[in-house]
Amino acid sequence: MTTMTETRAAPAGAPGTTFDAIVIGAGMSGLYQLIRLRELGLRARVFEAGTGVGGTWYWNRYPGCRFDSESYSYGYSFDKDLLQEWSWSEHFAPQPETERYLNRVADKYDLRRDIQFNARVKAAEWDEASRSWTVTLEDGSRHRSRFLITAIGALSAPTMPNFPGISDFRGQSFHTGLWPKEPVDFAGKRVAVIGTGASGVQTIQEVAKMARELVVFQRTPNWCAPLGNGRIAPEEMEQIRARYDEIFRRCEETFSCFLHTPMDKNTFDASEEERNAILEKLYNERGFGIWVGNFKDMLTNREANRVISDFVANKIRQRVKDQKVAEKLIPTNHGFGTRRVPLETNYYEVYNQPNVTLVDTRETPIERITGTGIRTSERDYEFDIIVYATGFDALRGAFDRIDFRGKDGVTLKEMWKDGATSLVGMLQDGFPNMFMLLGPHAALGNIPRSIEFNVDWVTRLLRHMQANGLTRAEATPEAMAKWMDHVMEVAKGLLSMEVDSWMTGVNVNVKGRQVRRVARYTGSAPAYRGWADDIAARGYAGVALS
Structure with a gap:
């Protein structure tokens, strides 16, 4: 069987470094995805616009910034040793502590050697002939990869008000x-x-x-x-450490x-x-x-x-x-x-x-x-x-700020002009080999819990592709339509769908965001995971693999 690296071919006129996978963003999802990509033996590079890791907890340093999820339900659950080593000082940790925590993760796994900082992604274009993506940074450099993974966050595109002066x-x-x-x-x-x-x-x-x-x-x-x-x-932290299995099991069971x-x-x-x-x-x-x-x-x-x-x-x-x-x-x-x-x-x-x-x-x-x-x-x-304190262009704003071009040069922004779509918030028809870790209609709630599930789901799909000599994955229109019907169905009857907010896709500071639409998955996290796991269990039914 040929490896993913061996099957790559360079698009004509696309200079730069070649990787198996490029990840955009070094926040919680990007760091965890990098760990998992290494486990698959893939050559990966993370491009991060900031000068350090942390994503949300790097950029948001304003006074009083802190969790509103309990600290011990927010951190990564995959590393049992880290859970026992790390002590949270407060039930809702402040930003500096969370940034230190994510730097500790980066140190422990030596992640920075595969992260390029001060590297804001300007564009990403799919090349069908080579089955690869060309990613262009704002400095003009271009890089190729078989897979493109967006770890750009749901609330990461700040918006300013439309005041003159x-x-x-x-x-x-x-x-x-x-x-x-x-x-x-x-x-x-x-x-x-x-x-x-x-x-x-x-x-x-x-x-x-x-x-x-x-x-x-x-x-x-x-x-x-x-x-x-x-x-x-300290004694309460010891009790929390003894209960981590129970805490994360509870998070798996609850609605959000x-x-x-x-x-x-x-x-x-x-x-x-x-x-x-x-x-x-x-x-x-x-x-x-x-x-x-x-x-x-x-x-x-x-x-x-x-x-x-x-x-x-x-x-x-x-x-x-x-x-x-x-x-x-x-x-x-x-x-x-x-x-x-x-x-x-x-x-x-x-x-x-x-x-x-x-x-x-x-x-x-x-x-x-x-x-x-x-x-x-x-x-x-x-x-x-x-x-x-005027918020963010939520859920799709960070996608709109990058020129994503899929099959036949179609832009993601154009495809989403009437509202974002997805398959379980992670795949989009017309954009092969692009995986969104917190795309539109992914489960949100206590976000790190969703991050770990989505990263693991993408990783399992990549492992399946490795094992079967597959080099291309794309959501089918039929599967997407079925998923979007489900997204619309579970939103019916919610009073929140009558209200203008980022959760319904309305943002008066962003042109074209004044029409209320289903902008997020409003069903339960267990139902979301069940849908995604069912896709995987049926041999990734709804994902065209070749």
Whole structure:
């Protein structure tokens, strides 16, 4: 049998280094995929735009950035020795600790020798004759590989707002997803934070402690719930180590791979007194339990959702002293949990501080950024620092920023112009030998759990190809259509599908993203894995192999 390396042929006019597999991105998925590719004996190269490993945990260094999955449910599960060696300091680890953890993985497996840093991928083009990809970096260099694996993340393409004058501002300005490595000094400064999503909430909590004046510009308030973070004592860490098998087994069983999963009870199965006790308990527990571990009809039954929404609204009113401000912080255009729920630590109490002001941009819109600050329809504000916590072009944004060209020169962006498609979030008809580790319609939730499954699934497919002398894999249109029908079916009845958010593919800062579509897999993680495993069990039925 010929090896994959021996079957390669170079496309005409495509200079550069040749590999068996190229991976784009050195975050959690790229690092793990590199480990697995080495086990297959493949010559692999990872191209990473940054100067270090970590992906999300490399780029997002903003104040307060941390997990909202429990640390011990987030790290890699495949390395039992690492699980016993590593100690998490908090139940929800801060960014610097997570970056150290991923560097520890890179050190342990000597991964950097196969990673090229400062290497942003500009384009990738399929050549049918040689059954290979040519990858072009922004520096103009070109590299060939049999297989192309995207490890570019679901939330990795930062978006700026469409305000005029952004480049006019003479102070410091930062997007939370492109934070500098050097510390930013907020002490005594006049600071603006634009945006109150998850990264905005985390940033606001910390900046409020340091800034002389903080003005928060909020377009859409979000339902936030307490994080419940705390230190992990050494003896507690030892108990966690003894329970790792149980912890990861629990993550495999739950709806979205968190330690929490919906109760087997509907909201109105309980009396009002019992409901309130359950909601109070969930509100005061750590993590996402109040979102993903609540009554099972909370996200499908409008009346049930109103119960939890009213409960959290009253919590906001209790925590914010100025009731006019409290009402501005309570969402009115969506129910609790129908958008991504930021977890917070004393976020609402921030608005009780004399140095913090909330500006509702629905009432007084931002008109432009000026040389000295921000102009709204009401007045001019002067700032030393502006923080753009304006989120990401989620799920497909990172794909759109690379010129992917498949069979017959068709671009991925063109193929997805009416909405992204996939086969189990990992393959796309027309793009042979390209595997997406967190592509559209992959299971998300507690993302590292999805990463490990998807990397292992791709690795098993590559091993199958090795064993059978196969050099080309592509999703069939029929299998994709069947999968997309399933994706649409499981989204029916979800209240979240009525709401504009990145989870429904809407982003007002990105042209063409104002049409609500199914942008992610909304079924359970076990159902997703079952579908993908069934494809593999039937000899990769739905994947054209040759």
